Amino acid sequence: MAYDKFTILKSSAVPLPIENVDTDQIIPARFLKATKREGFGDNLFRDWRYNGDDTPKQDFVLNNPIYSGKILVGGHNFGSGSSREHAAWAIYDYGFRCVVSSFFADIFKGNSLNIGILPVQVSPEFLDKIFQAIEADPNAELEVNLPEQSIQIVATGESESFDINGYKKHNLMNGFDDIDYLQAMKQEISEFETERIY
Amino acid sequence: MSNQASTLFDKVWDAHVVRKIADGPDVFFIDRHFIHEVTSPVAFLGLESRNIGVMYPERTFATADHNTPTINQHLPVADPLSANQLKALETNSLKYGISHWGLGHARNGIVHVVGPENGITLPGMTIVCGDSHTSTHGAFGAIAFGIGTSEVEMVLSSQCIMQPKPKKMRVNVNGKLGLGVTPKDVTLYIISKLTTAGATGYFVEYAGDVFENMSMEGRMTVCNMSIEMGARGGMIAPDETTFAYINGREQAPKGEKWDKALAYWKTLKTDEGAVFDKEYHFDAADIEPMITYGTNPGMGQGISKSIPTSDQVEGGKATYDKSLNYMGFHENESMLGKKIDYVFIGSCTNGRIEDFRAFASIVKGRKKADNVTAWVVPGSHIVEAQIKEEGILDILTEAGFELRQPGCSACLAMNDDKIPAGKYAVSTSNRNFEGRQGPGARTLLASPLVAAAAAVTGVVTDPRELLQEA
Numbered sequence: 001m002a003y004d005k006f007t008i009l010k011s012s013a014v015p016l017p018i019e020n021v022d023t024d025q026i027i028p029a030r031f032l033k034a035t036k037r038e039g040f041g042d043n044l045f046r047d048w049r050y051n052g053d054d055t056p057k058q059d060f061v062l063n064n065p066i067y068s069g070k071i072l073v074g075g076h077n078f079g080s081g082s083s084r085e086h087a088a089w090a091i092y093d094y095g096f097r098c099v100v101s102s103f104f105a106d107i108f109k110g111n112s113l114n115i116g117i118l119p120v121q122v123s124p125e126f127l128d129k130i131f132q133a134i135e136a137d138p139n140a141e142l143e144v145n146l147p148e149q150s151i152q153i154v155a156t157g158e159s160e161s162f163d164i165n166g167y168k169k170h171n172l173m174n175g176f177d178d179i180d181y182l183q184a185m186k187q188e189i190s191e192f193e194t195e196r197i198y
Numbered sequence: 199m200s201n202q203a204s205t206l207f208d209k210v211w212d213a214h215v216v217r218k219i220a221d222g223p224d225v226f227f228i229d230r231h232f233i234h235e236v237t238s239p240v241a242f243l244g245l246e247s248r249n250i251g252v253m254y255p256e257r258t259f260a261t262a263d264h265n266t267p268t269i270n271q272h273l274p275v276a277d278p279l280s281a282n283q284l285k286a287l288e289t290n291s292l293k294y295g296i297s298h299w300g301l302g303h304a305r306n307g308i309v310h311v312v313g314p315e316n317g318i319t320l321p322g323m324t325i326v327c328g329d330s331h332t333s334t335h336g337a338f339g340a341i342a343f344g345i346g347t348s349e350v351e352m353v354l355s356s357q358c359i360m361q362p363k364p365k366k367m368r369v370n371v372n373g374k375l376g377l378g379v380t381p382k383d384v385t386l387y388i389i390s391k392l393t394t395a396g397a398t399g400y401f402v403e404y405a406g407d408v409f410e411n412m413s414m415e416g417r418m419t420v421c422n423m424s425i426e427m428g429a430r431g432g433m434i435a436p437d438e439t440t441f442a443y444i445n446g447r448e449q450a451p452k453g454e455k456w457d458k459a460l461a462y463w464k465t466l467k468t469d470e471g472a473v474f475d476k477e478y479h480f481d482a483a484d485i486e487p488m489i490t491y492g493t494n495p496g497m498g499q500g501i502s503k504s505i506p507t508s509d510q511v512e513g514g515k516a517t518y519d520k521s522l523n524y525m526g527f528h529e530n531e532s533m534l535g536k537k538i539d540y541v542f543i544g545s546c547t548n549g550r551i552e553d554f555r556a557f558a559s560i561v562k563g564r565k566k567a568d569n570v571t572a573w574v575v576p577g578s579h580i581v582e583a584q585i586k587e588e589g590i591l592d593i594l595t596e597a598g599f600e601l602r603q604p605g606c607s608a609c610l611a612m613n614d615d616k617i618p619a620g621k622y623a624v625s626t627s628n629r630n631f632e633g634r635q636g637p638g639a640r641t642l643l644a645s646p647l648v649a650a651a652a653a654v655t656g657v658v659t660d661p662r663e664l665l666q667e668a
């Protein structure tokens with residue numbers, strides 16, 4: 001599925017300072033029944049966001065109009081649990097393009113990169129600074145610079161660099177995906193396949 | 199060829215790299231691909247929109263499990279959305295020539311139960327599925343892990359995915375397990391020590407005499423839960439127990455092919471002196487029957503211990519308080535004697551024949567507690583048939599339990615098997631996240647023995663008491 005190219009993103013951010021946010025919270029299983037990728041953003045954090053009778057929970061951050069932006073900032077070990085790519089779809093479809101945390105679960109990180117969300121892993125200290133900056137000013141902006149692999153708190157100028165492998169970086173900046181790459185090497189794959197013992 | 203000592207994981211991984219990308223992932227070949235109704239439809243849509251086909255349909259296997267009812271499977275599926283997903287799996291499989299074991303098929307069941315029991319899962323293979331508990335198949339010395347839907351599309355269209363090679367970890371458990379301590383307790387114990395993020399970035403090999411002496415069912419339970427400590431997967435070197443399990447299964451190699459495969463499988467072990475990035479050692483004697491008290495699988499402890507205080511656990515106090523608050527528990531409380539409402543035995547973690555044997559060993563001659571609703575759900579039709587053949591069904595019926603039909607059921611509560619809000623369930627599944635078993639449901643993860651003890655007493659009970667009485 002095609003996604004928008006990612007280069008530099010300057011935006012305010014939505015803070016979610018909870019650890020171990022798992023994929024069952026990001027998108028509960030009962031919303032996985034679609035056969036198309038549509039409408040997942042509506043059910044992002046469904047059970048934290050809405051009461052049983054579908055009224056919004058006022059104390060949840062997505063229901064607080066003072067916070068907005070294309071960057072979601074989460075606590076340590078974000079995205080643990082299931083392999084459901086629906087979690088990443090829900091985040092993307094809601095309007096986020098970047099998730100910042102001090103630690104990501106592996107599969108979530110891979111799924112995000114595959115659909116055009118940039119996971120930015122920062123140090124626990126820098127994560128605290130981001131939360132403090134947003135607490136001081138809900139409109140505080142972050143600037144995520146993919147070509148330079150850096151993230152900056154605009155108001156204070158403090159910044160940190162982050163890791164991403166060169167291949168994925170190139171893909172995100174150009175809106176390419178792995179399927180295009182693999183299609184181009186089918187001959188090589190079929191030669192490999194004939195050698196397999198299974 | 200270097201003569202450097204290598205690990206089991208290295209041997210299998212390196213044999214599947216089609217191409218190495220500089221400063222990028224490996225192009226990684228997949229021998230076996232399992233699909234189910236939930237994470238595959240969008241992948242098939244992707245193929246259509248790109249106008250590409252399935253490269254090796256014979257390497258993919260479809261089974262319906264996540265969304266299926268566990269009663270009246272002969273009737274049309276009532277929920278239209280579920281019915282639609284099941285239909286999509288069937289249509290897509292048919293269209294691309296993929297073998298499909300749908301609802302009602304004699305070999306249908308949970309994907310991670312049917313793969314091994316039909317001999318589709320073999321040592322030295324690479325196996326993926328759009329489901330994180332694909333790690334189960336690592337019990338056979340395969341590299342097996344969960345993938346997202348974009349990757350499902352990659353495997354369908356090119357039989358490869360792009361994967362950076364994970365780091366290596368070995369977890370050793372040696373000694374003798376005590377009475378009432380099962381493979382589930384071993385895995386819950388390891389996760390409680392490593393935490394839910396402790397193995398993130400690693401692929402785990404389990405080693406030591408506890409695993410060597412374990413049945414294949416037990417090894418599958420352990421590898422299944424590797425993902426719960428963040429690991430991509432876990433594996434155990436194949437040995438005589440593995441070969442005996444595979445021999446004669448429907449799709450296992452036969453005759454000359456068997457001999458050739460066996461010779462290869464015997465090379466699949468970690469060489470003496472091979473180095474891991476991280477290594478842990480645990481003593482079997484320290485492991486008790488386990489139970490979880492919080493909202494992630496790392497929040498578990500010996501059943502006789504009291505709930506820790508926030509300063510005894512890693513992570514922030516706010517997150518810990520939120521978790522206990524959701525569970526309705528308090529620091530320093532004992533878990534024993536807590537009233538429970540539901541018991542679920544099943545899932546790809548503990549839905550195999552050995553698990554029902556264990557459950558029955560405690561239930562036998564006792565009665566289900568009146569305050570407990572129990573869902574007894576086999577992992578597959580083959581397991582269901584075994585339960586009947588071995589007389590376990592009679593024991594269950596006598597004690598007031600009903601056997602349901604196979605599927606994922608209350609493990610993720612996508613079908614009607616939902617634990618109501620606020621209720622407590624002792625569950626043999628793998629995740630106790632908030633709402634995992636239904637909105638507001640409170641899950642206590644445990645072994646089949648602990649589940650059985652709770653089912654007959656109505657409260658959290660140490661199974662060793664009932665085993666000693668018997």
Ligand code: SF4
Nearest residue numbers: 331545546606609610
């Ligand atoms: S039983 Fe649970 S963990 Fe296993 S495949 Fe089904 S939903 Fe996933």
